[in-house]
Amino acid sequence: MNRRDSEIDSGLPININKKSMSLTAAVWARFCQKRLGVLSLIIVISLFVIGILAPVLSPYDYRQTDLTSALLSPGSEGHLLGTDRLGRDLLTRTIYSIRTTVIITAITVLTGGLLLGPVLGLLAGFFGRWTDVLISRIGEILSSLPALLMMILINATLDERLRDQIRKFEDWSGIDGLISTGAYSYFLVFGTLSLFFWVGSMRIVRAQVLSIRELDYITAAEALGATPARILSRHIFPNVAFLIILGVSSALAGIAGSELVLTWVGVGVQPPMPSFGSLLFEGSGARTVRAYPHLLLVPGTIVTLLLFCFVLLGDAINDAYRGD
Amino acid sequence: MLQYTIRRISVLPLLLLVITFSTFCLTRWGPGDPISVIAGQVRDPEVLAQIREAEGLNDPIYVQYIRWLGDASRGDFGESYIRRGFTTWEVISPRLWVTGQLGLAALLIIFPIGIFAGGLGARFRGSWLDPTITLSLLFAAALPGILVVAVLQWLFAVQLSLLPVGGWGGWIDIYWIAGIVAVPIPDPHIYIPLIAYTLGGFVGVARLVRATVLEVNRTDYVRTARAKGLSEGVVQRRHVLRNSLLPLVTVVAFSLAGIIEGSIIAETLLGIPGIGSFLFQAIGSRDYNAIQALTVIYSATFIIMNLVADLAYSLVDPRIQVGDT
Numbered sequence: 001m002n003r004r005d006s007e008i009d010s011g012l013p014i015n016i017n018k019k020s021m022s023l024t025a026a027v028w029a030r031f032c033q034k035r036l037g038v039l040s041l042i043i044v045i046s047l048f049v050i051g052i053l054a055p056v057l058s059p060y061d062y063r064q065t066d067l068t069s070a071l072l073s074p075g076s077e078g079h080l081l082g083t084d085r086l087g088r089d090l091l092t093r094t095i096y097s098i099r100t101t102v103i104i105t106a107i108t109v110l111t112g113g114l115l116l117g118p119v120l121g122l123l124a125g126f127f128g129r130w131t132d133v134l135i136s137r138i139g140e141i142l143s144s145l146p147a148l149l150m151m152i153l154i155n156a157t158l159d160e161r162l163r164d165q166i167r168k169f170e171d172w173s174g175i176d177g178l179i180s181t182g183a184y185s186y187f188l189v190f191g192t193l194s195l196f197f198w199v200g201s202m203r204i205v206r207a208q209v210l211s212i213r214e215l216d217y218i219t220a221a222e223a224l225g226a227t228p229a230r231i232l233s234r235h236i237f238p239n240v241a242f243l244i245i246l247g248v249s250s251a252l253a254g255i256a257g258s259e260l261v262l263t264w265v266g267v268g269v270q271p272p273m274p275s276f277g278s279l280l281f282e283g284s285g286a287r288t289v290r291a292y293p294h295l296l297l298v299p300g301t302i303v304t305l306l307l308f309c310f311v312l313l314g315d316a317i318n319d320a321y322r323g324d
Numbered sequence: 325m326l327q328y329t330i331r332r333i334s335v336l337p338l339l340l341l342v343i344t345f346s347t348f349c350l351t352r353w354g355p356g357d358p359i360s361v362i363a364g365q366v367r368d369p370e371v372l373a374q375i376r377e378a379e380g381l382n383d384p385i386y387v388q389y390i391r392w393l394g395d396a397s398r399g400d401f402g403e404s405y406i407r408r409g410f411t412t413w414e415v416i417s418p419r420l421w422v423t424g425q426l427g428l429a430a431l432l433i434i435f436p437i438g439i440f441a442g443g444l445g446a447r448f449r450g451s452w453l454d455p456t457i458t459l460s461l462l463f464a465a466a467l468p469g470i471l472v473v474a475v476l477q478w479l480f481a482v483q484l485s486l487l488p489v490g491g492w493g494g495w496i497d498i499y500w501i502a503g504i505v506a507v508p509i510p511d512p513h514i515y516i517p518l519i520a521y522t523l524g525g526f527v528g529v530a531r532l533v534r535a536t537v538l539e540v541n542r543t544d545y546v547r548t549a550r551a552k553g554l555s556e557g558v559v560q561r562r563h564v565l566r567n568s569l570l571p572l573v574t575v576v577a578f579s580l581a582g583i584i585e586g587s588i589i590a591e592t593l594l595g596i597p598g599i600g601s602f603l604f605q606a607i608g609s610r611d612y613n614a615i616q617a618l619t620v621i622y623s624a625t626f627i628i629m630n631l632v633a634d635l636a637y638s639l640v641d642p643r644i645q646v647g648d649t
Contacts, residue, residue: 036459141339144630146622148585149603153347153615156607157354253466261589264470265604276468284474284593286482286489293478300471308466315462 024242030320037316040309047306050095051102058092063181063272074294082294084282093274094299100275101306104190104259105252112194113248117201122240124202125209126232136206139199147196148261154192155267162188182273189268193255201247208240242321249317253310260303276303332631339627340620344396347619348389351612357381358405361609392616401620402613406605412613416599420621423591423598425495427583429514430521434579437522438529439569445530446537458534461527469520469586473593476516487512490595513596520590525579532575536568577633581626 031037050057059080066087074082074090081090124135166184170176178184212218213236221231262268263277271278276299282288283295359375376382380391395402401412441461445454481489493511500506540546541564549559584600591600599618606614 141342144339144623144627145343146581146585146626148588149619149622150347152588152603152607153350153619157350160355161353257468260468260470264589277470280468280470280474284470286474286477289474289478290482296471296474300468300475304467304471307468308463311462311466 027242027317027320030323031316034316034320036312037320040312040316043305043309044313047098047302047309048102048106051098051100054095054099058089058095060089060092062088062092062096062274064088071292073292074298081298082292084295090294090298093279094302096274097276097279097299098302098306100186100269100273101256101259101303103186104193104269105255107186107190108193108197108255109248109251111190112196112198113201113251114244116194117198117247118205118240118244120198121202121205122209122232122236125206126213126228126236132206135202139202142196143199145196148258151192151196151258151262152265152267154195155188155262158188159185159267159270182270185268185270185273189259189262192262193258197251197255200251201244204243204247205240208243209236212236212239246317246321250314252314253307256303256307256310329635332634336624336627336631340623341393343623344393344616344619345389347616348392349385351610351615352385352388354610356610358610358612362405362408396616396620401617404614405611406609406614412617415614416602416617416621419597419599419602422492422596423584423587423600426514426517426521426587426596426598427580429495429518430525430583431576431579433518433522434525434529435572435576438526439533439572441526442530442533443537443565443568445534446541449538454534457530458527461530464523465525465527467523469524469589470593472523473516473520473590476519477594480516487515490516490593492596492598517590517594517596521583521586524586525582528579529572529575532571533568536571537564540564540567573636573639574633577629577636581629584622584625 059078066083068087069076069079069083070085070087072079072083072087074080076082079089079091081094083089084093120135120139124132163179163184166178166187170178218231218235221235226235259268259275260277260280263275264281265277266281268277269275279299280296280303283292283297283299289296357376359372359379359381363372363375380388383391392402399413401416404410404412404415407415441457445457448454477489480487491513493513495511495514496508497511498506498508546559546563549563550556554562587598587600588603589600590596591598592604595601599621602614603618605611606618
């Protein structure tokens with residue numbers, strides 16, 4: 001049922017003179033009343049800005065090693081948060097890890113959550129029959145898989161293949177640095193992540209399309225001779241657009257968390273490109289934690305903050321949508 | 325309902341077929357093979373080629389797959405490449421039991437605490453306690469498992485020397501007092517993994533309980549119970565709590581699936597001999613047979629848990645019709 005219908009059914013007095021509000025605006029207004037939601041949105045945005053501006057903000061190069069100043073503790077001269085085993089500045093590595101998380105979540109959300117999921121959901125919901133069966137079954141298979149296990153397997157297998165292909169591409173195009181910085185591994189990580197993360201938004205969109213396409217105005221549009229493409233883009237899409245944000249926001253923490261685990265395992269983002277997974281890996285041995293706690297606690301705190309804010313944000317958007 | 329169940333169960337083998345075939349191709353397409361890993365220093369290409377031929381690794385991939393499928397359907401997952409002389413099943417089954425013990429223990433902790441927290445939240449709705457409970461449980465779920473295990477290891481094993489750093493000593497130790505009275509005490513190895521497994525699970529249970537308790541409190545039969553003069557404690561225990569716990573059946577399956585997946589990380593970090601840490605060794609040494617067997621175990625568990633969750637929904641609440649969406 002549509003939200004506005006339920007308001008009418010509930011018998012609450014409706015102010016007819018009130019300026020009409022689109023669903024998006026109404027949800028946004030409710031979201032703004034949630035202090036925690038707004039706070040987490042601000043933190044997420046600031047961390048994203050820090051990530052994007054990483055090359056400008058960080059005091060050193062993330063690859064620059066200096067063994068004479070290895071394992072400095074936080075507050076040392078020139079290294080605000082200390083250095084790691086190879087003398088790389090921890091502040092720089094943390095900022096670049098934020099960048100890695102930003103890139104991975106943004107692209108996974110873009111490909112899986114914003115393109116693949118909603119488009120397939122629209123198609124499945126609108127055309128029904130075998131299109132729906134095909135898309136829904138694929139979604140069912142993917143969601144019944146142990147995703148983490150499959151992602152580890154896929155990445156472990158394809159890493160070397162991808163590296164060969166990228167090397168050929170580097171030779172052919174003259175671009176370099178993709179392999180030597182480890183940046184090529186981004187493709188693998190968001191490839192496998194999007195493979196598993198489109199299902200959620202596909203389902204949300206499909207369910208909504210199924211209920212919308214039975215409404216009278218769609219029948220009217222069909223009767224007037226509108227093409228399926230026009231109905232989908234002009235009449236249905238605007239009414240499911242907001243759901244996409246809902247699907248995406250609830251997936252953010254999962255995406256960032258999976259990247260963390262994949263990299264920690266060693267099949268995600270490849271060194272020397274920093275990622276929270278590799279920073280936690282380097283800092284997590286019991287002896288390391290005792291002697292150099294900053295190696296674990298600095299990246300650990302930031303990544304926990306990021307994940308927590310993702311969760312709170314998804315939660316607040318969800319609540320705002322459901323009208324609590 | 326029966327028709328739906330039959331349909332879902334009949335799809336299961338098909339799903340497993342798709343999954344095992346994809347992993348089969350993936351592992352064989354990847355770099356290296358188990359023979360070169362086992363061989364180690366022996367680098368005589370002729371010998372290696374002979375072994376590969378004898379193991380049937382040179383056959384076309386579909387021939388290999390059909391052969392594997394034939395064996396697997398009879399319960400034979402082949403010889404382990406990592407531990408020669410043992411069948412894959414002999415290597416995996418004791419590890420499966422370890423992971424199973426940990427998973428069950430985690431469930432036994434998640435549910436009582438989650439239910440208590442959810443009930444508390446519903447009871448104190450509107451006060452500061454309710455959002456505080458939800459927030460702290462959400463925070464616990466957002467903590468990365470890697471960080472939790474590392475900090476716990478450092479705190480309890482290294483700094484305080486209370487618990488072992490890792491390893492496994494069984495579920496429960498039995499202490500004999502004067503040789504007569506047996507006292508079961510949880511094994512010290514189990515605390516850190518249990519904390520790591522359970523932290524993420526509370527929030528789901530607590531939220532569901534909170535929501536249903538609030539909903540049940542608004543129903544007519546609860547109002548009737550109050551109206552006929554039952555004490556609030558009896559109303560809450562007999563009428564509200566009982567009806568609020570039913571929907572939890574559906575979460576059990578999901579929690580278990582989550583725990584099994586989370587075990588991959590925690591077991592590796594803590595050196596627990598379960599199937600999660602074995603998966604790592606298997607992928608690392610390209611043990612095709614072990615990877616296949618583990619894929620079957622993990623996927624079958626996942627698929628069955630999903631099915632159980634779906635069916636439980638309609639059993640618990642007949643208003644929900646499965647299968648018609």
